[in-house]
Amino acid sequence: MAKRARKTSAHGGKRRSSAASEAQAVAALPKIDALHDVPAFDDLRLDDAQRTAFDAFCATAEDPAQMQLGCVVRLDRGFPLVATEHETLRAEHAVGFAKRRGEEEVLLPAVGDWVAVRLAPGHDMGVIEHVLPRRTVFERWRGKNRGERQVLCANVDTILIVQPLGAGEVLLGRIARSLVLAEDCGATPVVVLTKADRCDADGLARELGRVRRLVGEGVRVVVTSSATGAGLDEVRSCVPPKTCAMILGESGAGKSTLLNALLGHEALETGAVRARDDAGRHTTVARVMVKLPGENGVIADAPGLRSLPLVGHERGLARTxxxxxxxxxxxxxxxxxxxxxxxxxxxxxxxxxxxxxxxxxxxxxxxxxxxxxxxxxxxxxxx
Ligand SMILES: Nc1nc2c(ncn2[C@@H]2O[C@H](COP(=O)(O)OP(=O)(O)OP(=O)(O)O)[C@@H](O)[C@H]2O)c(=O)[nH]1
Ligand SMILES: [Mg+2]
Ligand SMILES: [Zn+2]
Incomplete structure (x- = not known):
């Protein structure tokens, strides 16, 4: 089992039973060596403000020599995987994150976040001590709980809004809502219509016309089929090197299948949809970033989201x-x-x-x- 870098971790100092179950949870995480397509430090863009904030944090930190700059590239059951300049390591949150939870808003690291992570000599698990300022952040309100927001991806440049073809009409309301959220966070939206092989030429023209009318000329619309390979190069061209895109859509929309097609192998688990209503079964549970091969950037996969409530997204509405x-x-x-x-x-x-x-x-x-x-x-x- 991984040794902790410090005793002061968020999960440390609790009763033995919870420490034991945490050890089990860590042991059950996918092994780093077994993971493919994990973005490396150089695949991600760090801006000057983030670099400056890291240096400022180190200047006040204990043992600054132990601090590394890294990007959170996966979250498996809450445990971040961090790509630093030197290595890719599992990390947990410093105790401060747990303590402040529930009071003021706490910046818990999300996928895409640049963080300051401490790695004590002789340890293979890091401790995230600080989340650096975010260039952009895609978040959504959860349920009816006041003030509860969930960060889906930080420092994201492009939102790939996925809707499947061939199962009745494409949901324009859902696309519009996603556009508002993408614009609100300052990312560029791209509409990706998947499963084109399930649709004949007339059906495709009709759906494309509806979507075009909704989004206007300013938003790119890409038609793909992971079955035939159609449109894959166009998706790749939306994700240039050193940029990060997040894929957004309902369960069963074909998000993970599209990523596998872009990667050229079965890196991510996919699941069948129900014949009755074409709904998926929430196959993807982890938040995972993958680096596309060649001169391309990084895409974050995410679990399918049923609801995307709009709360205070006036700026996004105005931009859309x-x-x-x-x-x-x-x-x-x-x-x-x-x-x-x-x-x-x-x-x-x-x-x-x-x-x-x-x-x-x-x-x-x-x-x-x-x-x-x-x-x-x-x-x-x-x-
Ligand atoms: N015909 C066809 N089927 C597809 C295509 N892409 C995905 N599918 C099927 O759609 C189903 C759902 O695909 P997933 O990739 O697991 O969907 P997802 O959006 O990742 O779903 P969650 O992880 O549950 O959010 C699978 O049975 C896929 O084989 C496509 O281009 N054409
Ligand atoms: Mg999936
Ligand atoms: Zn009016």
Whole structure:
């Protein structure tokens, strides 16, 4: 079993039974040597602010010589795998992370995070002491719990929004919601329509037309089939070297299968969908980053997400529907919902053919959801 670098780990100092079960958990983790396609330190981009923050942290740390700079490239049942300049190692969280949990917001490391990790001499397990500032962060609100957010990927450049073809209509509402979240965090969205082999030419043209109408000209749409290999090079071209993309979509959408096709071998586990409704069975549980072969970047796989609530994502909404926001500046009422109000310049723009009615409809749905969610989070806010 791995020796700990310090006694002051988040899991340390507890009753023996919990220490023993933690030891079991660590022993059950995939062995580093058995993992393939794990990104190395040089595959990931560190910006100057992050480097400076690491140096500043080391300047105040005990035994700075033990500190290494690394990137979290996997999370298996909560245990981070960290790629440092010198090696790739398992790590746990310093005790501070556990203590502060539940009080103020704590930066628990997510996949993609740059961290300061301590490795004491003679130990093979590191301790993450600090999470460095994030360039971008993709997070989602979980359930109805006030203030509970889950970071899915840090320092992400591109969000690959996956929707499967060949199982009824592509869900435009889901794509729109994903666009808002991607834009909100400052990542570039790309829509990836998977399983094109399940769809005939007419069906494909129809679905592509619907998606195009929704996303407009500014967003790239890629059609792929992991069965025939179609569209794979186009996906690769969305992930240039030193960039990180995250794949986002419902369970069964074909995310892990697409990654395997891009890698050229079965690196990630995949699962059958239910014949009845094409839903997946949440095959992927770990958060895993893989390095694409050749001159390409890194993609983070993630478990399928059923819900993507919109809470306070006004910036993302405005970036996704800029024409609606611009037109709404001339509405008579500040809080115009662009449904029935007199003097609504957004509806006027739709009537004049300047704004697509479909886009306005989707915008209204998402804006209304955000008004409601803001009220349920804070009853004192009435929008
Ligand atoms: N026909 C066809 N089937 C596909 C394609 N891609 C994936 N599938 C099938 O879709 C099912 C689900 O694929 P996964 O890759 O496990 O889906 P996932 O999005 O990773 O699902 P979770 O890990 O549960 O979130 C599997 O049975 C795949 O074989 C494709 O391009 N064509
Ligand atoms: Mg999967
Ligand atoms: Zn209006």
């Amino acid at each position: 529907f800029p024409e609606v926001v611009v037109a709404s500046r001339d509405c008579r009422f500040n809080d115009c919902t662009h449904t029935h109000e007199p003097g609504c310049s957004v509806r006027a723009a739709v009537e004049a053919g300047e704004i697509d009615e479909l886009r306005l409809e989707v915008f209204r749905g998402l804006a209304e959801e955000m008004r409601v969610s803001a009220q349920s989070l804070d009853p004192d806010i009435h929008l």
